Amino acid sequence: MSDLIHSPRLRAEPQPTARIGKSERTRAAILDAAFRFLWSRPFREMTVNSLMATTDHSRSAFYQYFSDVHELMESLVAILEGEILEIADPWLYGAGDPVALLEETLGELVRVCYQRGPFLKAVSDAATADKRVEAAWSQFLGRFDDAVTARIDADQELGLIEPFEPRSLAIALNRLDAYTFIEAFGQRPRGRPEPVQQAVKRLWVSALYPPKLREKAPTTLARAHATDPEALAARLQQ
Structure with a gap:
């Protein structure tokens, strides 16, 4: 069976959002209940009553943390954004072989x-x-557009990516990813992750790092590190 499916990062149900102190356990329980609710039901069916009925907490407990279900939804989107930014850090801000x-x-x-x-x-x-x-x-999408645009721009300065207007391509790649993930994983039964992973890797690598530039990437990066490693790191963090 697939390592992707059996990875400890992947479970059949949403996992607790974070390790938190005792005072925040109720808030975490509400957030996790909302993830579970949206696992099988649309947002339009979510009310405070219907959500809290799936928890061990009262309706009044909800309002200690959120003004309405929209604020709750915004918090869930922020959690997802944090998860993705964390795992995207190697390419967005790392220095090294860009393809790897x-x-x-x-x-x-x-x-x-x-x-x-x-x-x-x-x-x-x-x-x-x-x-x-x-x-x-x-x-949510716009912040990833900004981050990908910045990385493309930095690699263009290093000669690792051909010159073109980076934001349009960043938007195109991000929207294709979003559509692909929703189509493959947005409902039961979810699609197999391996073909999706292969597809997005092929798409991004071919769009950003064609073979002729890929061949010179290690040399170009080594030269940049040797010349001014601090400037390179700062450029990637901008």
Whole structure:
């Protein structure tokens, strides 16, 4: 069986959002209940009553942490954003062989989106009819557009990526990823992650690092590190 499916990072149900102190356990329980709710039901069916009925806490407990289900949804999107930014760190901000870093990052991205696929679908679907969810989803995508654009721009300065306007390609790659993950993992039965991982790796690597540039990447990076390693690191962190 697939290592991706049996990885400890992937479970059939959403996992606790973080290790937190005792005072925040109720909030974490509500967040996790919301992830479970959206695993099988659309956001339009979520009410405070229907959500809290799936927990051991009262309706009043909900309002100690969230003003409404929209604020809750915004918190869930922020959690997902944090998870993805953490696993995307190697390519977005790391220094080294860019193709190896990108492939590592995309492999981890598929793992997370396999786990969170139904939530991605719930947010994407809700964004078409709900203004606040639409804004949260748009901001979520926009921050990744910014990060990918910055990485492309930095690698263009190093001569690792051909010159072109980077943001349009960043948006195209991110939207293709989002659609692919939602289509493959957004409902039961979820698709197998291996073909998706192979597809996104092929797409990103071929779009950003064609073979003729890939061949000179180690030499170019070594020269950049030797010339000004601090400047290289700073450029990637911008």
